[in-house]
Amino acid sequence: MVSPSPFLPDRAERLARAVSDMRLGLAVAIGGGDTTWLAISAERADPARLDAMTETGTAHLAVTARRAETLKISVYDGDMARLSLPRAVDRAWLGGVIDPANDLAQPMKGPFLALRGGDAAPSRAALLLLRKAELLPAAIVAPVESVPEGVLRISLSDMAAVSQTTLAHVVSARLPIAAEVNSALQIFRPDGLGDEHYAVVVGKPDRSAPVLTRLHSACFTGDVLGSLKCDCGPQLNAALRQMAQAGGGVLLYLNQEGRGIGLANKMRAYSLQDQGFDTVEANHRLGFDDDERNFGLGGQILRQMRIGRIKLMTNNPRKLAAFDAEGIEVVERVPLWVGEGDFNRDYLRVKHERSGHLE
Ligand SMILES: Nc1nc2c(ncn2[C@@H]2O[C@H](COP(=O)(O)OP(=O)(O)OP(=O)(O)O)[C@@H](O)[C@H]2O)c(=O)[nH]1
Numbered sequence: 342m343v344s345p346s347p348f349l350p351d352r353a354e355r356l357a358r359a360v361s362d363m364r365l366g367l368a369v370a371i372g373g374g375d376t377t378w379l380a381i382s383a384e385r386a387d388p389a390r391l392d393a394m395t396e397t398g399t400a401h402l403a404v405t406a407r408r409a410e411t412l413k414i415s416v417y418d419g420d421m422a423r424l425s426l427p428r429a430v431d432r433a434w435l436g437g438v439i440d441p442a443n444d445l446a447q448p449m450k451g452p453f454l455a456l457r458g459g460d461a462a463p464s465r466a467a468l469l470l471l472r473k474a475e476l477l478p479a480a481i482v483a484p485v486e487s488v489p490e491g492v493l494r495i496s497l498s499d500m501a502a503v504s505q506t507t508l509a510h511v512v513s514a515r516l517p518i519a520a521e522v523n524s525a526l527q528i529f530r531p532d533g534l535g536d537e538h539y540a541v542v543v544g545k546p547d548r549s550a551p552v553l554t555r556l557h558s559a560c561f562t563g564d565v566l567g568s569l570k571c572d573c574g575p576q577l578n579a580a581l582r583q584m585a586q587a588g589g590g591v592l593l594y595l596n597q598e599g600r601g602i603g604l605a606n607k608m609r610a611y612s613l614q615d616q617g618f619d620t621v622e623a624n625h626r627l628g629f630d631d632d633e634r635n636f637g638l639g640g641q642i643l644r645q646m647r648i649g650r651i652k653l654m655t656n657n658p659r660k661l662a663a664f665d666a667e668g669i670e671v672v673e674r675v676p677l678w679v680g681e682g683d684f685n686r687d688y689l690r691v692k693h694e695r696s697g698h699l700e
C-alpha cells in the first residue's frame with residue numbers, strides 16, 4: 342500500500358491556503374457535492390478573471406443576508422443570498438452592490454434576481470473564506486466542468502477546520518513596560534488558519550488565586566494612534582496599570598482588529614459612520630455581523646498557561662460566556678469604563694444599548 346505523501350497539505354493547511362488565495366484574488370475550487378464550483382472574491386476579481394467566471398452565464402454573486410437586507414433583496418438561503426449575474430458584468434455595478442460606500446448617493450442598485458433552490462453550500466463556504474480573508478463578504482461563484490490548472494481545490498468538509506484551529510506556545514521573553522518593568526510577552530501560533538495572538542504577563546500573578554485578566558482585541562487606531570473614536574487605548578493602558586497595582590495579571594491580546602473584520606473593513610465602517618450610521622449599522626451594511634470575533638482563543642491560551650480561574654476585566658457579557666465555554670472559571674467581573682470623551686460618547690452608548698455591554 343502506498344501511504345499518502347507527507348508533503349500533501351492536510352485539511353487545516355488546505356483551508357489556510359484557500360483563505361490566502363482568496364485574499365490575493367485567486368479563484369478556489371470548492372467540491373464535495375455533485376458539482377464543483379469556482380469561487381473568487383468580488384472585491385479582488387480582476388477584469389479577466391471576472392469575464393472568465395461570468396462568460397458561461399451560470400455565475401452568481403453570493404452576499405450575506407446583512408448586505409442583502411440593506412439592498413432590499415429577497416433572502417431565500419437563511420444567512421446569505423445568491424443573485425444571478427449577467428454575462429460581462431459591469432464592474433461599477435458590481436462595486437455598487439458589494440460596497441456600501443455609495444449607498445446613500447446611489448440608492449437604486451437593482452433590479453436583482455435572487456436564486457432559490459440548488460446547492461447554496463459552496464457559496465456559503467466562499468463567504469466564510471472571504472470573512473477569514475478580511476475582504477468584503479461577496480463572492481462570485483460558478484459551477485465548472487473541470488478545475489482550471491493551478492487552482493486550489495478544497496472540499497466542503499475541509500470547511501470544518503475553520504473553527505478547529507489550535508494555538509501553540511512559540512516563545513516567551515521578558516519585556517519591561519511602562520506599567521510594570523517586571524513583565525513578559527508570550528506568543529501563540531495557530532496550527533492552521535489565523536493570526537498569532539499574544540499574552541502579556543504583568544508582574545508575577547499569584548496562580549493560587551483567580552488571576553486578573555483582560556481579553557483585549559487589536560485596535561490599531563486606538564492602541565497605537567490614540568484614536569478618540571473608541572475606548573481601546575485607555576482600556577489597554579488602564580488594564581495594564583490595574584494589573585501592576587494588583588501585583589500581577591495577564592492581558593491577552595487577540596489580533597482580531599475591528600471586531601474581527603480587519604482594519605480595511607473597519608475603515609470602511611468608519612467612513613459609513615461619517616455618513617451618519619452607527620457602529621453596528623455600519624458593520625451590517627458592509628455585510629458583517631455586529632461582532633465577528635472568536636473569544637474562545639482567549640480560553641485556549643489561558644489553558645496552555647495553566648490558568649483556570651480568573652477575574653475578568655470587561656463590560657462584554659459574550660466574553661464571560663466564551664471563557665465559561667472553554668472551561669475557564671470567571672470568579673468575578675471587573676468593570677472597565679475609561680476614556681469617555683466627545684468623540685466616542687455615541688460609540689460607547691451604542692455598545693451599551695445595542696451590543697449588550699454591561700455597566
Ligand atoms: N467594526 C468595528 N470595529 C470597531 C469599531 N470601533 C472599535 N472597533 C474594534 O472593536 C474592538 C474593541 O471592542 P469593543 O466593542 O470596544 O469592546 P469589547 O472588547 O467588546 O468589550 P470590553 O471588554 O467591555 O471592552 C477592537 O477590535 C476595535 O478595533 C467600529 O466602529 N467598527
Ligand SMILES: [Zn+2]
Nearest residue numbers: 560563571573
Ligand atoms: Zn478601538
